[in-house]
Amino acid sequence: MVGGIGQMDRGFIEAIVRDVIASRLCSSETAKNTDCSGVLAFVPKLVVSISARHVHLTDKDVRTLFGYDELKKMKDLYQDGFYAAEETVMLVGPRRRMLPTVRILGPTRPETQVELAFTDAISLGIDPPVRESGKLQGTSGCVLVGPKGVVELDHGVIRAERHVHMNKNEAVFYGVKDKERMRLRVTSGGCTTTFENLLVRIGEGLKLEVHLDTDEGNAADLEHADKVELLNSAKEIAVAA
Ligand SMILES: [Zn+2]
DSSP states (O other): OHHHHHHHHHHHHHHHHHHHHHHHHHHSTTGGGBOSSSSBOOOOOOEEEEEOSEEEOOHHHHHHHHSSSSOOEEEEOSSTTOEEEEEEEEEEOGGGOEEEEEEEEESOOSSOEEEOOHHHHHHHTOOOOEEOTTOOTTOEEEEEEOSSOEEEEEEEEEEEOOEEEEOHHHHHHHTOOTTOEEEEEEEETTEEEEEEEEEEEEOTTOOOEEEEEHHHHHHTTGGGEEEEEEEETTTOOEEEO
């Protein structure tokens, strides 16, 4: 009978442990994403976007270039609150080289920033550094020409560092922290390209989205991709989409 009681105890204890694990999962940040049986039922939807050349402007530079205060929204972007504006500017580099129509993205920012792919920069005759958005010290300059005025930037032009936006739940799923690095594998027409060192940018209200520039997207033929996988470089968790 002692053995029998031991069996019961073990079963009882195992049940308690299961309940405790389930309740912990359900009260954690992943709560919304579990079915409360201790199994992660949540697989984030992975979106990989090409971020084509664009400009972010300050309020002051909007007024200088266009002669009014508010950008006109043309199209919402995937991330809530961000949009492509109707406005475009011409970018002019050294020796009068130029890119005639570069889209403005809203909302406005504390500092004007131009984001180009490597090929764009070559066309413009400049050699901007690869930088995280907003880290503009010591970057390249160029001239912005709008219908109502001109803005001369002595810095602010970058090649945007490849990165992935996500919210806290998605970060828990992948096991990553803000500013860590991930890897993106793109399989397209039987050809596989892997991008290393994607910067993780975690923020409230963000949706899981990788941003590559046009050169990177074209190199991997993202347009015709059969599969994209976001990998935690340390843990090799892959999610196909
Ligand atoms: Zn981005």
